[in-house]
Amino acid sequence: AQKVTQAQTEISVVEKEDVTLDCVYETRDTTYYLFWYKQPPSGELVFLIRRNSFDEQNEISGRYSWNFQKSTSSFNFTITASQVVDSAVYFCALSEAMNRDDKIIFGKGTRLHILP
């Protein structure tokens, strides 16, 4: 069965600090896909990244970086030099290749507060 755990329910950091959001997943499939989404206070979901299970290379996009570790089944997300606009709920998600319906399973989300 597939499962996504975001153990951090809520995090508060002061602006300009770095912050890492944890994501641990469970799957029996060897081919799967991992995602991160951002949901700012406006409510509209924003897609951030997708990663397939064969690509363990870490990804960096501006102040955002993602660390994919198959050995620990983790796909953590780091924001460096955080800004107030980064305040949002962040969701990690997983999709298994064997799912016929392309089902995507979401974690419960981590609410991130960036304090000025």
Added chain:
Amino acid sequence: GAGVSQSPSNKVTEKGKDVELRCDPISGHTALYWYRQSLGQGLEFLIYFQGNSAPDKSGLPSDRFSAERTGGSVSTLTIQRTQQEDSAVYLCASGPAGGRDDTQYFGPGTRLTVL
């Protein structure tokens, strides 16, 4: 803009009534997804369309829920005999090529309140 649009943005209905939610994907996108987000259940995947077909509808919460997509474009999600537990924000997303690793672009959602 040319983003995903959903209508209505807000819907308040009485228990037992039927409601229809509409999603207009980005033009040319073949993949379309429905999700819902509620306080109790978090984010849930409901159904995925590739073109007009949905490979598997088992993600829909009950047989009161149905979804269709015609012409490979607009999709409607219908909830019959609404219940209070159906209250949620219903989100639609579209993607250019389909498949699990495809980027998804989300609409603003429809907030459904069942009284």
